[in-house]
Amino acid sequence: MNSPASTTPVRPWYRKEDYIAIIIAFGLIAIIGFWSYVLRPDNMEELTANHTMTKEQIKRLDKSSESYAESKEKLNKQLTEIESKIAVMPLKTSLVKPSDWDNDPRDAFVRKSKSKDAPPKSSGMIGSLIVTGIVLLIVFSMGVFVMGDSTFRFAFAFVAVFAMALIAYTLAGQSVIKNYNLEYVLWALLLGLLISNTVGLPKWLSYAARTELYIKTGLVLLGAEVLFNKLLALGLPGILISWVVTPIVLIGTYLFGQYILKIPSKSLNMVISADMSVCGVSAAVATAAACKAKKEELSLAIGLSLIFTVIMIVVQPYIVLWSGMGEVIGGAWIGGTIDSTGAVAAAGTLVGGTAKDVAATVKMIQNILIGAVAFGVSLYWVSFVERNSDGERPKISEVWTRFPRFTLGFIGISLLLSAIQYQGLEGRMFVSSIVDGATKQLREWMFCLAFVSIGLESNFREYRHMLASGKPVVLYVCGQALNLTLSFLMAWLVFTYLFPETATELLSK
């Protein structure tokens, strides 16, 4: 994305954010992976055998038996226990974010117990938050050092940016806010905007407002969560709903924005189209970085997505229930259209258990599309949108020079961990120990820091200018209308005519 840093003269490759982001992300994954591997249990073979045996037991359960559901749940719990022993997560309790809270914001700094009956523990939470801050500080200080900037100035300012991210998480953790999908990115952005548009961005704080570094490192780490075998989670119906409709909506909305609405900024058009058609915040962040959108364009797209998600999360479940389209079609429709995973699961829950499962699975498959979208948009941008100074399209060698390298890191990590995940139970648990044990939490913090930085470097006037014509809102509404129509038609076609038995199977589980 455009930033003051990117306008500086030529820097050697190792001082560019793209390469630093890749090195940091690969380094973190290597360290955490090695640590988990060293700590893996001695009785791995025994645990793997027990896991296989329990899975066989589940398969052999008599579906007609009265105790089927109870026995299956018991065995599934055993599977979860075995998996938690295999997947070692040495940093899981140390890398945290503030807890959710109802009435007292101080509860955000109390560790919630997994068991509902057990009292929450205040000890350790603040310590863990400090550890999280220190890990991020060390990681990014090294990046800033390599970039040739003052590490001391960065570290001093980083404490303030981290504190703002902490406040953003605390605001987002309030139960009402959380239940209407008003995610931390919104509060991080607003806090930054509040400072930059009232007292102004102080010089000392600007040293840690490093949007590009945070966002690109977060994105490369996100690659660890884009696991291609998840594509097959719902068989062909899942692929048809998520991977056929979504690209059609993305391209259709972008073309509508270009040729009908004539939106002046192609990058704004692309970010809104991807944000609305793929999966909200994460798709917007990935696409914005891929097409070098302005910070304000990214935050506008995310703002639109969050506002419309709040409306859809309330309205869509009632349309499903009122129309009688059923849990499977309704779930697939919700999963294919509501932007973020949490909102999809929440809306699905209001329809029913099967709807929730189908909706969340369809959204998960759509999430995996991020990798292909980021790569495709990067390639399209450097090949067809960006022109040479003489107005000509760039040659292939120039396309390579301009291609955003972080995308390669993102795809590389995604392919590497997908291949490891494919190696049976041990591979799956190894990936889980890296992602669930550390990188997921770090990636969220990096995005939060990035949005604080975007707010700090943005001006309200830019948003007013972009919204003045009303075109971004029209683009989102029209694109979402196309998405709602096509997703419904595909879900109906798939579960009524192409694979009618699958709907029955899903309902009878």
Next chain:
Amino acid sequence: MIAVVAIAACWGFVLPKLAQLQSVRDRIDRFEQAGINPSAVFYTDHPKMAEIERRIDSVVNSEQSSFWGQ
């Protein structure tokens, strides 16, 4: 200063009061019981995703032919 007071009033008083309204409470409790995190950004942020995957996987694996059109 006004913004700080507004944030403190909203998060310290208004939202906690809203959270106590029966309709809002019911909604929050329903999501909590179902293990839903409505503010999850990516699928990996959703706490019950592994359970959902396992349930769907058992259905798809037991009826491979239906889900792969064979």
